Amino acid sequence: MIKSSFHNYLGALLFAVTLHSCTGDSQKKLPIIGERATEERIVDGQTVVDTVYHQIPPFTFLNQDSVLISDKDFDNKVYIANFFFTHCPSICPTMQRNMLKVYEKYRGNHDVAFLSHSIDFKYDSPSVLKSYAKKLGVDDERWQFVTGTKKDIYGIAEKYLVYTKEDSAAPGGYDHQGYLVLIDQNKRIRGAYDGTNDEQVAQLMEDLGILLKEQ
Amino acid sequence: MRKNLIAVLGVSVTYALAVYSCQPNVSIETAQYAVNGQKLYGVHCQNCHGAKGEGLGMLYPPLTDTAYLATNRAALACIVKNGLEGPVIVDGKTYEGAMPGIPQLSAVEIAYILTYVTTRFGNSTNTYSQDEVKEALEQCQ
Numbered sequence: 001m002i003k004s005s006f007h008n009y010l011g012a013l014l015f016a017v018t019l020h021s022c023t024g025d026s027q028k029k030l031p032i033i034g035e036r037a038t039e040e041r042i043v044d045g046q047t048v049v050d051t052v053y054h055q056i057p058p059f060t061f062l063n064q065d066s067v068l069i070s071d072k073d074f075d076n077k078v079y080i081a082n083f084f085f086t087h088c089p090s091i092c093p094t095m096q097r098n099m100l101k102v103y104e105k106y107r108g109n110h111d112v113a114f115l116s117h118s119i120d121f122k123y124d125s126p127s128v129l130k131s132y133a134k135k136l137g138v139d140d141e142r143w144q145f146v147t148g149t150k151k152d153i154y155g156i157a158e159k160y161l162v163y164t165k166e167d168s169a170a171p172g173g174y175d176h177q178g179y180l181v182l183i184d185q186n187k188r189i190r191g192a193y194d195g196t197n198d199e200q201v202a203q204l205m206e207d208l209g210i211l212l213k214e215q
Numbered sequence: 216m217r218k219n220l221i222a223v224l225g226v227s228v229t230y231a232l233a234v235y236s237c238q239p240n241v242s243i244e245t246a247q248y249a250v251n252g253q254k255l256y257g258v259h260c261q262n263c264h265g266a267k268g269e270g271l272g273m274l275y276p277p278l279t280d281t282a283y284l285a286t287n288r289a290a291l292a293c294i295v296k297n298g299l300e301g302p303v304i305v306d307g308k309t310y311e312g313a314m315p316g317i318p319q320l321s322a323v324e325i326a327y328i329l330t331y332v333t334t335r336f337g338n339s340t341n342t343y344s345q346d347e348v349k350e351a352l353e354q355c356q
Contacts, residue, residue, distance in 0.1 A: 017275075089315060093263045097271050135273035 016128045029214065030182075030207055034161065035047040056159050056187040061117070061146035064129040069144055071187065078211050079113040080204070081181045082195060083157055083164050085120035086132045090171045091178040095195030096136060099180060102205065103143055111212065114143035117157065119174050121150045135209075161192065180204055184211055240340040245330060248342050252331025255324055259317055260332075268336035273313070276305035277336075284337035291332070292348045293355035294323050322348045 034054025040047055060070040082099060084092040093166040099114060106112040118124035124132075129145040138145075147153070150166070157164040160181045167175040182204065190211055193204040241249075259267075263275040270277035278284070283305050284291070298316030302309045320328075322345050329343035 090262060093271055093275065094261075100272070130239070137272040205295065 004108060007035055026182065028210055029182075030190040030211055033192065036175070054159075056183060059152070059156055059177045061148040061152070062126055062132050064126055064145045066126040069146065073144075074113055074115070074183070074187070076185050077111055077113045078185060078208065079115055079183050079209075080114045080208075081117070081160055081183060082179065083117050083119050083160075083162050083176050084107070084155075085118050085172065085174055086124050086128055087120070088172045088174070091196050095136050095178040095180070098195050098198075098201045099143075100136060100138075100178075100205070101201070102208065103138065105205070106142075106208075112142065116143070116145045117153050118145065119153055119157070119166075120172075121147060161189065182207060182211065184214070237278065241334060244344070245334060245340070246343045248327050248330035249334050250331075252327035252329070253335075255320075255328045256331050259320075260328065265315075270305075272310065273310060275314075276303065276308075276310045277334055279336045280306040281336075281338045284333050284339070288333070288339075288343075289347075289351040289354060291329050291343075292325050292351035295328060296320060296352060297355060322352070 004090070026160075032053050037052045038054065039050045039052050041050060056071065058071045060068050063069045076104055080099065080102060082095060084096060096116070099116070102112075118129060124146065124147050129147060131143050133143065147155075154164050157176075160179075160183075162177050162179050162181060164174070164176040166173065169175075178195040179192045180195045180201070181189060184190045191204065191207050193200040193207075195201065260278075264270055264278050265275075268278035293317075294315055295313070296318060299314045301311040301313060303309075325348045326343050326345045329348070333339035333343055334341075
């Protein structure tokens, strides 16, 4: 009797260990990036502390079809955001080539979206963006190319933690970082990958898969 | 003495064979130009035209149209130096837009780049020489 319960115990232990080792990997979670704060709330007479994470704030921008789009269009979607301009002679083509690979891979999946902000608010009108998108090979609404006022575009870049600056000394007149920023269903930053670095783009592909399994 | 000679001969033949097997149709000079050209290509051309010369959609044409490279060989030097205003037909497709030139490149640097492009992406087996660059640049339209 003692022996059999010991066996049962051993079996349960073994089962638990196996289960744990199997699920360990698939439960990998991406970090939540950005500053965070705590907020105290009173629930049922008890004080609870919530963590408030950095989120992309509400926005509206004009897209390549001259339609106003907003953060609402990205609700419950995972999306990748970046900053570029159409006649950028330096890092943009490589960054967009890599973004295009992700776009092609997730063709038909409307849970994944793409958002490219032009930092050239003078030249990149919706019609210029439309022509660029078409030539790049973007033919559906999953990938949005947007323009806005300098204040709005450069302001939102800060929220994505991407550096952008109008700089006559930089190639093409604008200086910026080539990050592809991964945003989750709740507008939180979950990763930032150098869009000109093949290894980091491969990591983005992997992390995107992990994020899509998260609910 | 004779043994030495045979040994030297044997080593030279082995060396030549080793070189030959790596670069079947290309002279050592051409290979050297191409290696230097690859570095410059990475700096000046690759962002748009891609690591394999594949281009990007209809934005930037590929550099793998062997017929284009062969028939426009002299114009290539002008395109690198002075840029190109579209439309241009590459691989049967018409590309609009403009490519900026790189006027600060020297003749030998252009020779390196074009040797790399025409032997790696095209089917040329010859060096795009410095003299060829200079001659082509005088004829630019």
